[in-house]
Amino acid sequence: MSDSTALIGTKVSGRRRRPKAVDGLRVCSSPRCSTRLSRYNRNGTCYMHSPITFPRVRGRDIPVVDV
Numbered sequence: 001m002s003d004s005t006a007l008i009g010t011k012v013s014g015r016r017r018r019p020k021a022v023d024g025l026r027v028c029s030s031p032r033c034s035t036r037l038s039r040y041n042r043n044g045t046c047y048m049h050s051p052i053t054f055p056r057v058r059g060r061d062i063p064v065v066d067v
């Protein structure tokens, strides 16, 4: 079956963006917490001490948190 309107995809090529990384060893800034932070963790605290954030996802309702 040959259809002249068929779409032909192309392979993804080219350099992709490097993930943002922070150099050096960093430790959670929360007192009495010595968790080493990942180079890709842009926050100053570990996961346990970071404020809760919700990613914005299209097509979904933003979760409501009662404080």
Ligand SMILES: [Zn+2]
Pocket (backbone or CB within 6 Å): 028, 029, 030, 033, 034, 035, 045, 046, 047, 048, 049
């Ligand atoms: Zn911590």
